[in-house]
Amino acid sequence: MENYRPVIGITAGDPAGIGPEIILSALSIPALYELCRPLIIGDLGVITTAKKITGSTIELRGISDHCQAEYMPGVIDLLNLSDLDFDETSWANPTIHTGKAMVDYVIKATGMALNCEISAMVTCPINKKIMQMAGFDYNGHTELIAERTGTKDFVMMMAGDRLKISLVTIHMPLRNVSDALSTESIFTTIKITGEALIERFGIKSPKIAVAGLNPHAGESGIFGDEENNIIIPAIKKSAREGFDISGPFPPDTVFYNALNGSYDAVVCMYHDQGLIPFKMVHFTDGVNTTLGIPIIRTSVDHGTAYDIAGKGKADPGSLIAAIKMAAFQANCLKKGIKRDS
Template identity: 55%
Template sequence: MKHSHTLPIIGITMGDPVGIGPEILVKALSDPKLYALCKPVIIGDSYIIKQALKFLNFNHHINIIDDPRQGNYLFNTLDLMDISNINMDCSDLSGPTIETGIAMQDYIIKGIDLALANRISGLVTCPITKTALKLANSQFHGHTELLAHRTKAKDYAMMLSGNKLKVVLVTIHIPLSQVSAHLTIEGIIKKIRLTHTSLKERFNIKTPKIAVAGLNPHSGEDSMFGREEEDIIAPAVRLAKEEGMKAFGPLPPDTIFYQAVNGWYDAVVCMYHDQGLIPFKLIHFKDGVNTTLGLPIIRTSVDHGTAYDIAWQGIADPSSLTEAIKMAAFQAKNKKPGINGY
């Protein structure tokens, strides 16, 4: 085991108190193996975490701290920065309130600021919803937008990562009917660059091989099924190659993921949300991790939502959060400061 003083401090936001965040957080930190990889500190609410411990019949001690450097970081002790003061039984609520919405946004802001100040080495976020952000009167629709705004990141991307498949999305939460209109050569090359840099600097892959998916069936089949490949995607891939990147494509979406899973490529750049997430979740439904590329801080997250329908029932699976914590620690180990904005 590494000496504790060499381990990265990883901040973990509690997410929406009404969702499964508190439960999976307590469950994940009940794994002693995590304490051999990092020093986890909860950014959340002590009253809610106490509820989760009692509900799950866990006997962990809570160590409330004002600064991550004050943590004990010992198994069976939860080091916690007490950001909110929610004195209600969240198990009685079916959805977020104004109070819980404001609180979960405050956790995120605190976590970002700690990471920017280098007081934590990485940030892991438990799930939130757009509804909760709206109740909090937030101008943001989700984690990514808030992270990008507060860190002043101009170019960023969502990567879904597992040990078999990594996918990066060019467009994210827009209607399928609008995807083609939102695709540009510059937009695609930016995502390829972010993928290339992150695979090198965060995942320690010296020469990343990046597959770029086509948009249409059979990747357009010589423009018979659409011209996006010839007019937009192929020029972006050519630019990536000219810049020295090992980019391949546009490749037919019906075979590209099979090839990536079998080791042909290190990541797949996808044109729209479900193109990447359907194959990814088929393989990594329980252990997938969402990580944001292009930020000056390390950020990983669970690959699922708040799951209000099963919250506070004791049945939520912490696997994705466990993997997100491990990935944040791994990226912190590999991070090379001052390179390409990181």
């Protein structure tokens, strides 16, 4: 186990965004090769152009099959999946062609993970609008990967060393959140989160907190009845299933307590409820990881950053953290830790 270095497939993301740059910066760190064997899935021409911009001295090695990879520090093994014309493609100017390419990278990595050709996949940022313009009607990576893996129930977790949050609802207007919540969806989020904390993070007896939806967690129904009618029944059901679960807690205090070690994760009712405190703490090193799917997937927690794309100054911190977390999860899964039934 000490010498186990999982193969991590890293998708290059939107070729017009900062994905190619942060890949070069991240894989210039030799220590990452001690943790894993990174394999880039992308476009050799685009990465070569990014290399000139960043001034990177790392060697690029294009391959046509993952079996050809050598995984040596100082060399990037790149599975060349597209051949974009950079006379027509430029930084911060995505096209239908770049949209199709970035989706092809994700589809390829997902298939490789399902076939155990890679141990985990890490995704660089994509443009959701361009993804849809290219003919892929998904809200993002997660929904595409869930469909490709045949997964109905999945959870978006944002994870860092100090704080981990899971979301019951993800991308939707705030006015729709209350109607979208149900006891079953909250219970499913708790269950998937608890099992992942054990199996993928190696926490044998995780403590999970649940945030309320309303101010003061409803104040006994004064500020809303979702806590009494929906959230508390989900918590009670989770407790009967053997999870160490507490709440619902006022959202303005629960994250402080989690940061101080009282809880291993917080289950949040909606996107910004969890993402605002998370990014206050883990803005440069936060990781998005998808739970509930049969493969390991981590991702950077930022977008394509077109405003700085092609300028050689993108921060690779989140990608470095995502690669490390993917390797860590692969090692935990290899150990086979399961929840006591």
